Amino acid sequence: DIQMTQSPSSLSASVGDRVTITCRASQIITNYLNWYQQKPGKAPELLIYATSRLQSGVPSRFSGSGSGTDFTLTISSLQPEDYATYYCQQSYSTPRTFGQGTKVEIE
Amino acid sequence: QVLLVQSEAEVKMPGASVRVSCKASGYIFTTYGISWVRQAPGQGLSWMGWINTENGDTNYAQILQGRVTMARDTSTGTAYMELRSLRSDDTAVYYCARRLIYDSSIGRAFDVWGQGTMVTVSS
Numbered sequence: 001d002i003q004m005t006q007s008p009s010s011l012s013a014s015v016g017d018r019v020t021i022t023c024r025a026s027q028i029i030t031n032y033l034n035w036y037q038q039k040p041g042k043a044p045e046l047l048i049y050a051t052s053r054l055q056s057g058v059p060s061r062f063s064g065s066g067s068g069t070d071f072t073l074t075i076s077s078l079q080p081e082d083y084a085t086y087y088c089q090q091s092y093s094t095p096r097t098f099g100q101g102t103k104v105e106i107e
Numbered sequence: 108q109v110l111l112v113q114s115e116a117e118v119k120m121p122g123a124s125v126r127v128s129c130k131a132s133g134y135i136f137t138t139y140g141i142s143w144v145r146q147a148p149g150q151g152l153s154w155m156g157w158i159n160t161e162n163g164d165t166n167y168a169q170i171l172q173g174r175v176t177m178a179r180d181t182s183t184g185t186a187y188m189e190l191r192s193l194r195s196d197d198t199a200v201y202y203c204a205r206r207l208i209y210d211s212s213i214g215r216a217f218d219v220w221g222q223g224t225m226v227t228v229s230s
Contacts, residue, residue: 034216036152043202043220044144044152049209055218087152091215095168096142096154 002026002090006099012107019075021102023088026069032092033071035064038101039084047086048073078104109133111141111203111221118227124191127224129203136184137161140206142217143177143188145199153199157206158186193228200225 003026013019023033031051036044046055048064051071061076075082083106088099114128129141142157156167158177165177176189186203201224204217 032214036217043223044217045220046207046216046218049207049216049218050214053209089152089217092213094154094166095170096215098152098154100151 001095002029002093002097004088004090004097004099006086006088006102008102009100010103010105012105013078014107015078015080017078017107019078019082019104021073021086021088021104023066023071023073023099024069025071025090025092028068029090029092031067032090033064033066034089034091035062035073036087036089036098037082037084038087044087075104109205109219111205111219113201113203113221113224116225116227118229119193121193121195121228121230123193123228124189125193125226126187126189127201127203127226129186129188129221131184131186131205134205136179137181139208141177141179141186142204142206144202144204144217146202146223147196147199150199155188155201160186190226193226195228198226198228 005024007022033051035048038044052064063074065072085101085103087101110132112130137160143155158165160179174191178187203221205219207216207218
């Protein structure tokens, strides 16, 4: 199974800050990397697929980059509604595996 | 509007079985597969498997092989997930999610999610 490791596990940031979350795969997954946002008590929502393609309706302050084994989710200017937990997920092979999550909290 | 609506919460005894349903609306059911993902309390997301809604083919996570069955009813646009021989560590929120194919190779993502069904296993 491909292991996905996110860092940090949590972070505190203020509104307007630039936030970066990293995801590393245990083997090369080319660009088959997706990002999800989950708010407490809610289902996850797809933010970015194929490393950098923004899902319809997702604000442009979210962006993704990377290839091979190392990937990044960036929020250019953190907004109050962005406080949530973010998960990366690989779609290179089954079982589909997720990172452990990064919780973004208010500073 | 594309929606996946899941069945209500369940409480089960250890050793019992549970079946969770996931009714799709707002799109042609057989044009997208349905995946199942679970989340134990306070934990991350874990993929359980998926079903091809067109032909019924399934692919299960190895860790659940022999205990899980996924099925679908194309006449009602509903997917089902049954988990047997329940244990306390099966306590989780179970989600169905639509399987987006974004390229002709292996590009997949979960683009629409159900609201989740809490399954509690307790004696």
